[in-house]
Every structure is written in structure tokens, then in C-alpha cells.
Amino acid sequence: DAGVIQSPRHEVTEMGQEVTLRCKPISGHDYLFWYRQTMMRGLELLIYFNNNVPIDDSGMPEDRFSAKMPNASFSTLKIQPSEPRDSAVYFCASSPRTGNTGELFFGEGSRLTVL
Amino acid sequence: SQKIEQNSEALNIQEGKTATLTCNYTNYSPAYLQWYRQDPGRGPVFLLLIRENEKEKRKERLKVTFDTTLKQSLFHITASQPADSATYLCAPSGSASKIIFGSGTRLSIRP
Numbered sequence: 001d002a003g004v005i006q007s008p009r010h011e012v013t014e015m016g017q018e019v020t021l022r023c024k025p026i027s028g029h030d031y032l033f034w035y036r037q038t039m040m041r042g043l044e045l046l047i048y049f050n051n052n053v054p055i056d057d058s059g060m061p062e063d064r065f066s067a068k069m070p071n072a073s074f075s076t077l078k079i080q081p082s083e084p085r086d087s088a089v090y091f092c093a094s095s096p097r098t099g100n101t102g103e104l105f106f107g108e109g110s111r112l113t114v115l
Numbered sequence: 116s117q118k119i120e121q122n123s124e125a126l127n128i129q130e131g132k133t134a135t136l137t138c139n140y141t142n143y144s145p146a147y148l149q150w151y152r153q154d155p156g157r158g159p160v161f162l163l164l165i166r167e168n169e170k171e172k173r174k175e176r177l178k179v180t181f182d183t184t185l186k187q188s189l190f191h192i193t194a195s196q197p198a199d200s201a202t203y204l205c206a207p208s209g210s211a212s213k214i215i216f217g218s219g220t221r222l223s224i225r226p
Contacts, residue, residue, distance in 0.1 A: 004158075031212060042218035043159070043204065056213055091158050102149065102214055106158030 004107035006092050012113045018080040021110045024073055025094030033104065034067055034077050035091040043091070049075065082114045117143045119217035121205060127223045128195050136190040136220045138205030145207035148181055148188050153202045153219065162203075163190075195224045 005024040013019055025032050033048040047057040052069045060067070064083070069075040079086055089111050093104040120139045128134045138148070147166045151159035165172045165181045165188070172179045178191040188207070192199050202219040 033214070035216075043216040045213065045215055048212065050212065093158070102147070102208055102212070103161045103164065104149075104151075104159070104214060106160070108156075108158050 004092055004094050004105055006090075006107035006110050008110055009108065010111045010113075012115065013082055014115050015083055016081045017114075018078065019082045019086075019112060019114075021077040021090050021092075021112070023075045023077070023092030023107060025075070025092070026096075026105055027073065029094035029096045029105070031095040032069060032075050033093045033095070034075070035093065036088045037091060037109070038088045046077070079112075082112075084114045087112055087114050117141070117215065119205065119207060119215065121203075121217040122220040123218070125221040125223060127225060130195060130197060130224055130226050132195055134192040134195045134199070134222055134224070136203050136205075136222065138188040138190065138207070138217055140186050140207045140217075143207070143209050144183065145209045148179075148205060148207045149214070150177075150179060150188075150190050151204045151206065151216070153204060159204055159216075192222075197224045197226055200224050 007022045030051050034046040035043050037043045046059045047067045048055055049069045065079055067077045089109045091106050091109045093106040095104050118141045149164045150162045152162055153159040163174055163179050165179045167183055176193045180189045200223050202221045204219040205217045206214050208214050
């Protein structure tokens with residue numbers, strides 16, 4: 001398997017624009033997570049899904065952020081409108097349903113810069 | 116609220132010595148704890164998982180301890196090498212699904 005695939009790897013946009021980040025999890029993994037990483041706040045959990053259903057979105061900063069998982073092989077994280085404080089690296093991770101190990105497999109991240 | 120603390124300062128270790136990283140948590144009782152390694156510009160990579168009923172776990176040069184009384188995990192790298200230089204993240208987890216990370220400790224091994 002190719003691992004978790006994220007796109008784009010880098011995105012530079014202007015304040016007010018819509019940003020869509022994409023993730024393809026590892027086939028057969030039932031859980032999908034979106035994290036955001038900054039120097040100040042570290043790695044923050046935004047939302048996670050189980051079997052395509054959002055389970056906990058308490059980490060989503062505000063209504064400008066939304067995440068969807070229309071099927072088992074694709075998820076999006078959308079920011080509309082984007083602001084400079086949204087600049088960060090966004091990671092997607094997936095996890096298999098194997099007991100309670102909870103091991104996460106991360107993608108390489110999408111580095112977002114909002115000017 | 117749940118809080119996870121790792122050494123905020125970078126750790127500089129001479130090659131060949133043992134590196135010890137600390138992870139402390141408060142306000143919850145995790146059923147297990149994971150450690151990850153993150154290299155610059157890359158996503159975190161899973162290293163080890165230890166459960167609450169396990170005191171110690173080893174994998175090659177890595178050793179993890181889990182003290183539920185002290186609410187602390189120690190992560191040791193023996194015979195450290197420059198290739199071990201990275202940021203190490205801990206993730207104590209009370210639920211099988213929700214996994215929250217500490218801020219990480221940057222480890223630097225000098226030759």
C-alpha cells in the first residue's frame with residue numbers, strides 16, 4: 001500500500017480564499033483523523049471519523065472549518081474563508097480497526113500558508 | 116482538562132549515551148500510551164505502544180516505561196546515534212479512538 005496520501009503538499013493562498021485539503025487513507029482502515037501542527041500549539045486533533053461518520057469534531061477551531069468523508073477512501077478538510085492564523089501543517093492519519101492498539105499512520109502533511 | 120507535558124527544551128546527547136525523554140499527563144487515566152518519532156517536514160511515525168497494565172516495553176534500542184501512579188512515561192534510547200535525532204511525541208490515550216499528542220521533545224545526538 002502507498003500509505004496515507006495527502007494533497008496538496010504545499011498551498012499558498014490569500015486571506016479570504018477557500019482552501020480544500022484532501023486525504024486518501026490506507027485501504028481497510030476504519031478510522032481517519034485530521035490534525036493541525038504549529039510551533040506554538042503542537043499537534044492538535046481537529047476531527048476524526050469512524051466508518052466515514054464524524055465522531056468527534058470538538059477540535060475544529062470554528063465554523064470556517066469543515067470536514068467530510070463521502071466514502072472510505074477519501075476525506076476533505078475545507079477552510080472558508082481562510083485567515084493568516086490558519087497557516088500550519090495539516091496532517092491526515094488513518095488507523096485500522098485492530099483491537100485497541102490505535103496506532104496511527106500519518107500522511108506527509110499539507111503545508112498551508114495564508115497571506 | 117486533559118494536559119500532556121513533554122520536555123519543552125531540546126535535549127542534546129553525546130553519541131553512545133542513553134537519551135531519556137519524559138511524558139507527564141494530568142486529569143485523565145489513559146488505558147495506553149504511544150510514542151512517535153517525527154523528522155523535519157515529515158509526518159509522525161509510530162514507534163511503541165504500552166498499556167496501563169505493562170510496566171515496561173522494549174524494542175531494539177528503545178525502552179518505554181509507564182507509571183500510572185506518577186502519571187508518567189519515560190522513553191529511553193540506548194547507545195544513541197546521530198540518526199536518532201528527531202522530535203519525539205507521546206500520546207497517552209484513554210479511548211481507543213481519540214488520540215491526543217504532547218508537544219514533543221526535540222532530541223539531538225552529537226557525534
